[in-house]
Amino acid sequence: MNTNDTDIIVGRNPVIEALKSGRPINKVLLSRNSERHSAIAEILRLTHGKGIPVEYVFSSTLDEVSPTITHQGVLAYAAVKGYASMEDLLAVSRDKNEPPLYCILDGVEDPQNLGAIIRTAEASGIHGIIIRARRAVGLTAAVARASAGAVEYVPVARVNNIAQSIETLKKEQVWVIGIEKEGHTDYTQVDYKIPTAIVIGGEGKGLSDLVKKRCDYLAAIPMVGKITSLNASIAAALVMYEALRQRNSSTHH
DSSP: OOGGGSOEEESHHHHHHHHHTTOOEEEEEEETTOOOOHHHHHHHHHHHHHTOOEEEEOHHHHHHHOSSSOOTTEEEEEOSSOOBOHHHHHHHHHHHTSOOEEEEEESOOOHHHHHHHHHHHHHTTOOEEEEESSSSOOSOHHHHHHTTTGGGTSOEEEESOHHHHHHHHHHTTOEEEEEOTTOSEEGGGSOOSSSEEEEEEBTTTBSOHHHHHHOSEEEEOOOOSSOOOOOHHHHHHHHHHHHHHHHHHHHOO
């Protein structure tokens, strides 16, 4: 973890104040052996209410990442921007008066990849991105840099459960397309002009089984080389641009 990379908030009271002020937070680290102090209880209550992930770590880990010695067993990583809600994403589509078009990321961990995906999403007219709260990268300073400013324009919703969010979108009549090498359909044969969410798996892992089961279709990107999978941001870019191409050609008829 590179401490210069993210705004780090250190100590019990500063973290409580940041949480109360509604400042966007990626995650909170708590020392495993911190005594059950009322300040810790307050931090747990606030993070729980806002759906912010909490990780319990050894004190030595906090010593390593904390810019100061007096972290009091508490440290928070600030996000560069607030997260949107699922409602916000649906509102974006309504405001644009277009059928919804979202990109769901099932566990992307590399900030370069997330930044690149946000950048392409902005260029290709995606209405919003949905990411996982745990075991995935959030809106860090590195992600913002890799997005070349696009992070300011693309709403990113962070959810605890991707499979559940897929169900929410289905209730809104959004078709969910998982991009998976075992997919039976070529990704260019999918109709993206209807309300669509494109699901991309994390680096090297692909889509989780539960998420695969929830998708309406699994589509594949055909490949002829020896390497079995594309980088997550390249796969996302191909599919997002195919969606843009289809939507553009349908409006020009």
